[in-house]
Amino acid sequence: MFTLTDLELEALYLSLLVSGWAVAGSLPLGIGCAWLLARRDFPGKTLVDGLIHLPLVLPPVVVGYFLLVLMGRRGVIGSALYDWFGISVAFTWKGAAIASAVIAFPLMVRAIRLSLEGVDRGLEQAARTLGCGPFATFFTVTLPLVMPGILTGVILAFARSLSEFGATITFVSNIPGETRTLPIALYALTQVPGEDAAALRLCVISVVVAFAALMASEILSRRVQARLKG
Amino acid sequence: MLDLSIIRQQGRFRVDVTLKAGAGVTALFGPSGSGKTSVINMVAGLARPDQGRIVVDGRVLFDRAERIDVPPEHRRLGYVFQDGRLFPHLSVRANLNFGRDRVPPAERKVEFDAVVDVLGIEHLLDRRPALLSGGEKQRVAIGRALLASPRILLMDEPLAALDANRKAEVLPFIGALSKRFGIPILYVSHSMDEVLTLADTLVLMDQGRMAAIGPTEDLLSRPELRPLTGRWEAGSVIRAKVEAHDSQSGMTVLRFAGGSLVMARNHLALGSTVRLRVQASDVAIALDHPGRVSVRNVLPAKVLSVSHGESGLVDVILECGATQLWAQISSAAQADLNLQPGMDVHAMVKALTIARGEVAKTGGN
Numbered sequence: 312m313f314t315l316t317d318l319e320l321e322a323l324y325l326s327l328l329v330s331g332w333a334v335a336g337s338l339p340l341g342i343g344c345a346w347l348l349a350r351r352d353f354p355g356k357t358l359v360d361g362l363i364h365l366p367l368v369l370p371p372v373v374v375g376y377f378l379l380v381l382m383g384r385r386g387v388i389g390s391a392l393y394d395w396f397g398i399s400v401a402f403t404w405k406g407a408a409i410a411s412a413v414i415a416f417p418l419m420v421r422a423i424r425l426s427l428e429g430v431d432r433g434l435e436q437a438a439r440t441l442g443c444g445p446f447a448t449f450f451t452v453t454l455p456l457v458m459p460g461i462l463t464g465v466i467l468a469f470a471r472s473l474s475e476f477g478a479t480i481t482f483v484s485n486i487p488g489e490t491r492t493l494p495i496a497l498y499a500l501t502q503v504p505g506e507d508a509a510a511l512r513l514c515v516i517s518v519v520v521a522f523a524a525l526m527a528s529e530i531l532s533r534r535v536q537a538r539l540k541g
Numbered sequence: 542m543l544d545l546s547i548i549r550q551q552g553r554f555r556v557d558v559t560l561k562a563g564a565g566v567t568a569l570f571g572p573s574g575s576g577k578t579s580v581i582n583m584v585a586g587l588a589r590p591d592q593g594r595i596v597v598d599g600r601v602l603f604d605r606a607e608r609i610d611v612p613p614e615h616r617r618l619g620y621v622f623q624d625g626r627l628f629p630h631l632s633v634r635a636n637l638n639f640g641r642d643r644v645p646p647a648e649r650k651v652e653f654d655a656v657v658d659v660l661g662i663e664h665l666l667d668r669r670p671a672l673l674s675g676g677e678k679q680r681v682a683i684g685r686a687l688l689a690s691p692r693i694l695l696m697d698e699p700l701a702a703l704d705a706n707r708k709a710e711v712l713p714f715i716g717a718l719s720k721r722f723g724i725p726i727l728y729v730s731h732s733m734d735e736v737l738t739l740a741d742t743l744v745l746m747d748q749g750r751m752a753a754i755g756p757t758e759d760l761l762s763r764p765e766l767r768p769l770t771g772r773w774e775a776g777s778v779i780r781a782k783v784e785a786h787d788s789q790s791g792m793t794v795l796r797f798a799g800g801s802l803v804m805a806r807n808h809l810a811l812g813s814t815v816r817l818r819v820q821a822s823d824v825a826i827a828l829d830h831p832g833r834v835s836v837r838n839v840l841p842a843k844v845l846s847v848s849h850g851e852s853g854l855v856d857v858i859l860e861c862g863a864t865q866l867w868a869q870i871s872s873a874a875q876a877d878l879n880l881q882p883g884m885d886v887h888a889m890v891k892a893l894t895i896a897r898g899e900v901a902k903t904g905g906n
Contacts, residue, residue: 433626439613440585440620441640441689451639455630539629539671 321488322496323516329404329492330472333411334465341416341464345423367417375481378410406483407490411472418471419464426460459535466528473521493517542725543693547583547593556580556749566719566726568736571746577729581695584727585620586613598692619686619694623701625678627670633681634666640689649690651722656684659721660714676707680714687722694718694726700735712738733770737778737818737896745769758816775821777867778896783809799862802838804893816897824868825889826857828878838890842866847880859888
């Protein structure tokens with residue numbers, strides 16, 4: 312009964328692709344920002360903090376529109392990208408990944424920052440006295456200890472990316488096979504009379520994917536916690 | 542070995558210390574807030590002095606004037622923290638190897654098996670730190686610092702977080718370390734018990750300054766330093782040599798500068814030097830020789846000073862040869878005996894313990 316139609320498979324694949332890249336691409340930057348906010352004091356810190364959190368409170372459509380203005384073919388960044396590298400992200404799945412990444416970024420940074428603030432600085436000092444430089448200390452001590460926070464951040468960001476709609480449709484529109492992710496496909500179906508059954512099927516798929524992601528994160532984070540506690 | 546002269550202003554508090562520490566265990570002793578931890582943090586490179594110079598083994602680690610400030614990871618000093626600070630995400634074995642792996646093989650002077658053996662932690666190697674007891678954690682922390690082949694081992698009250706039983710479990714290991722691996726130890730403590738057991742050299746700290754430095758017995762027998770060494774059970778510390786074991790009477794004879802003492806037979810090597818502790822409440826005073834008494838140690842002595850101490854007790858400092866003996870008697874007894882400086886008396890030592898021996902750690906009569 313539940314074999315997926317080509318349209319559903321395509322939307323599911325796109326959703327996972329976009330969300331996967333959104334999270335993977337923004338993770339290093341997310342860890343970097345979290346570290347800066349948790350460990351460093353610098354002028355304008357409050358401003359940076361606010362900017363990072365802005366997508367959390369702005370309507371996604373506003374974020375999408377900003378992205379369109381900045382990164383569209385004629386945008387400041389978009390035109391430079393196109394002229395120098397011949398890359399264009401507007402109206403492609405890459406653009407959708409960027410939109411998702413921006414929207415989900417504050418959630419990721421928050422989770423990692425919280426976890427970083429909980430790390431005992433004394434352990435890092437101990438590593439230093441044992442001959443470990445600051446860089447190596449970060450990778451051998453700090454990073455493993457914030458793993459639960461990173462995991463939480465990744466899952467939150469992934470879940471938020473899966474449900475991304477407003478910024479995506481504003482920035483990269485609804486292009487079948489390129490930017491039509493699950494929520495966008497669902498929205499399109501609801502606009503067509505007589506497609507209630509198909510829309511319901513997409514709803515079920517969305518629920519299953521979201522639930523699976525949550526379960527996986529729960530199991531993973533329990534394992535990581537267990538490893539840290541012995 | 543260690544030669545430092547440092548000044549650091551911390552708010553209103555000023556740490557100003559100049560000292561040299563050689564082989565063996567050097568203890569920094571003082572109340573909380575006297576600047577002990579600040580000193581070893583500066584030696585380790587975890588805090589920066591405002592002025593001064595730190596030299597370990599001839600290598601300049603810090604020199605304000607020459608703008609030298611070696612980062613902690615290049616100082617090659619072992620640091621055992623009060624709270625252990627084992628890495629929770631690594632097994633005991635990985636914790637132990639953490640510092641060792643970062644030392645070039647040619648410079649490793651401490652063997653893994655030897656450390657595991659001395660500290661008795663072989664059965665813990667595959668566990669995670671979260672599953673260890675407090676004493677086990679501290680032993681692993683000591684091992685981890687040792688395996689980094691440090692030039693000097695810094696210990697910041699490593700036993701403070703442990704209860705008495707755990708302390709007794711870890712203390713003997715620390716004493717054995719310095720000798721076994723030939724690494725000098727700078728040991729921070731506010732427990733006189735630990736100092737008595739461990740320290741060759743004692744540094745008395747007071748409000749950020751070094752008040753006195755010298756061999757442990759010497760400093761502890763100087764009455765003018767009592768305000769700084771005080772707040773432990775009143776008593777005397779005597780250095781003695783094991784002279785004979787008498788199997789017939791079951792006694793061991795110890796000779797010190799001022800006579801000889803006997804105690805229940807122990808297994809200390811003949812000729813070895815031990816540190817004896819005699820509590821002031823265990824010393825009784827007789828004006829005449831008491832004759833036949835059960836107390837085995839009766840020493841002729843001279844009264845050096847008499848002073849009324851706390852809670853109605855009278856502190857009497859006696860002189861036995863070159864050694865000072867501290868006695869505490871009740872004021873009623875003083876009213877009866879009327880002890881005056883210069884009087885010849887007999888000191889009866891009812892009990893003595895070995896605070897530090899070459900082999901065994903405890904004893905009594």
